[in-house]
Amino acid sequence: MRSAILHVDIDAFFAAIEQQRDPRLKGRPVIVGAGVIASCSYEARAFGLRAGMRLSDARRLCPQAVILEGHAQVYRCYAEEIFARCRALAPAVETYLDEAYCDLTGTERLHGDLLEAARGLKRDIRAATGLAVTCGLGPNRMLAKLIGKTVKPDGLQRLDAGGADAFMRDQPVERVAGVGHAHARTLRSMNIRTAGEMRALPLAALERLFGANGRLLHERCRGRDTAAVSEREIPVSISRETSFHRDTADRVEIEGMLEYLVGRACRTARGLGIRPGTVAVRLRYGDGESAECARSLATPSDADPVALALALELLRRQFTRRVALHALGVTFSNFTRAGGEQGALFDEPEAGRRAALYRAFDRVRADFGHGILVSGRALHLKGRLAEDEHGFVLRTPSLTK
Amino acid sequence: MRNESLDEAVAVRADFRGGVVTPVAFVRKGREHRVARVNARWIDRVPRHPHFYFSVTDESGDVYQLQLQGGDLVWWLDSVTVEG
Numbered sequence: 001m002r003s004a005i006l007h008v009d010i011d012a013f014f015a016a017i018e019q020q021r022d023p024r025l026k027g028r029p030v031i032v033g034a035g036v037i038a039s040c041s042y043e044a045r046a047f048g049l050r051a052g053m054r055l056s057d058a059r060r061l062c063p064q065a066v067i068l069e070g071h072a073q074v075y076r077c078y079a080e081e082i083f084a085r086c087r088a089l090a091p092a093v094e095t096y097l098d099e100a101y102c103d104l105t106g107t108e109r110l111h112g113d114l115l116e117a118a119r120g121l122k123r124d125i126r127a128a129t130g131l132a133v134t135c136g137l138g139p140n141r142m143l144a145k146l147i148g149k150t151v152k153p154d155g156l157q158r159l160d161a162g163g164a165d166a167f168m169r170d171q172p173v174e175r176v177a178g179v180g181h182a183h184a185r186t187l188r189s190m191n192i193r194t195a196g197e198m199r200a201l202p203l204a205a206l207e208r209l210f211g212a213n214g215r216l217l218h219e220r221c222r223g224r225d226t227a228a229v230s231e232r233e234i235p236v237s238i239s240r241e242t243s244f245h246r247d248t249a250d251r252v253e254i255e256g257m258l259e260y261l262v263g264r265a266c267r268t269a270r271g272l273g274i275r276p277g278t279v280a281v282r283l284r285y286g287d288g289e290s291a292e293c294a295r296s297l298a299t300p301s302d303a304d305p306v307a308l309a310l311a312l313e314l315l316r317r318q319f320t321r322r323v324a325l326h327a328l329g330v331t332f333s334n335f336t337r338a339g340g341e342q343g344a345l346f347d348e349p350e351a352g353r354r355a356a357l358y359r360a361f362d363r364v365r366a367d368f369g370h371g372i373l374v375s376g377r378a379l380h381l382k383g384r385l386a387e388d389e390h391g392f393v394l395r396t397p398s399l400t401k
Numbered sequence: 402m403r404n405e406s407l408d409e410a411v412a413v414r415a416d417f418r419g420g421v422v423t424p425v426a427f428v429r430k431g432r433e434h435r436v437a438r439v440n441a442r443w444i445d446r447v448p449r450h451p452h453f454y455f456s457v458t459d460e461s462g463d464v465y466q467l468q469l470q471g472g473d474l475v476w477w478l479d480s481v482t483v484e485g
């Protein structure tokens with residue numbers, strides 16, 4: 001059976017939503033982000049702006065741009081609406097913040113021509129959300145994404161297996177899935193600029209250069225990608241992060257924010273029925289320097305105090321410079337299903353009561369918003385940060401990958 | 402663009418025809434604001450009862466965010482965005 005993967009990419013996602021919410025922004029360069037560009041409109045891209053660029057650089061290139069901090073909760077609602085339509089079309093859908101891979105393999109008898117099915121999906125998404133998406137249909141994930149890139153924005157394109165080899169040959173090495181900045185630099189230093197030129201390297205050479213990744217790259221530069229589309233019932237990571245409204249070295253405020261971020265991440269984990277085994281804390285200083293440190297919990301846990309104790313330890317170990325912090329983030333990973341891990345032989349007697357307490361907190365927060373219950377150090381944020389019904393307003397969209 | 406958080410419960414006249422809710426006008430500080438245009442609508446399905454959000458432009462051209470909470474059917478005026 002020939003595999004068929006549809007890649008759905010939401011065009012200029014955050015910026016497009018902001019332009020829709022406020023029609024005065026239509027036709028104007030719009031940037032969404034704090035510190036760096038998270039998303040920018042096509043009008044802004046005409047000035048050379050790109051996601052990941054520092055806002056100070058963006059202002060210099062395009063002084064008339066409208067800069068918005070963004071509304072993570074709104075973007076999540078739109079993404080869910082779009083991904084629900086993808087799930088109605090495909091048996092397996094793997095979603096990210098602003099893109100989805102839909103496995104349409106074997107659905108030709110159901111849908112007929114898959115390109116027409118994709119066209120219908122684009123129509124449905126536009127009717128439901130007003131947003132444009134670009135769709136690429138290919139024999140594997142990498143090619144579906146790459147062929148979509150050739151027709152952005154609002155495009156639709158198919159690449160058949162027969163045309164894959166010729167299409168892939170001229171692609172720059174950066175386009176090969178798995179080749180990041182570091183790998184690209186290595187390849188370019190060897191005067192290898194395209195996937196076609198990369199094919200000249202034998203498997204053993206790629207493995208020596210890139211370790212286990214070398215075998216994957218050997219296949220991918222030939223247009224072959226066997227990575228499956230998986231629903232990922234268990235996410236790879238849950239991140240909650242924010243930049244401060246003004247850079248701060250106030251430990252009370254920083255630890256309060258960390259407690260708040262950990263609380264939000266723990267609630268998400270409990271909602272998914274999973275427990276993180278690893279906690280990471282990430283800092284960005286006002287001068288652009290950053291630090292990140294991760295450690296495993298003794299036992300996977302979704303309880304706020306357990307994750308917080310480790311997060312505070314990681315924060316104190318890393319926050320050693322006498323420079324104010326610009327941003328703070330926490331990431332949970334290495335999940336196990338709640339109830340699926342081996343517990344201690346003699347569990348703490350209060351563990352059950354604590355779990356019941358947090359379940360009760362979650363029920364209250366589901367009805368009245370996360371901010372209705374604020375605990376411990378996070379109380380110090382009251383009055384310092386703006387709040388909405390979801391709690392304190394974070395300045396960076398929160399991610400569950 | 403300047404976004405001001407309002408967070409006020411408001412009286413809203415709305416059209417529920419065809420199973421779709423559409424705000425028509427709302428009263429703020431004793432003054433009726435007619436909705437000239439619904440710019441965008443989205444639904445937050447995470448809370449136990451869904452929250453329905455609307456971005457609307459009133460007759461004066463200001464853009465407001467309205468919210469209908471599915472549990473108690475109370476309307477909230479979340480924010481206003483003004484030029485400048």
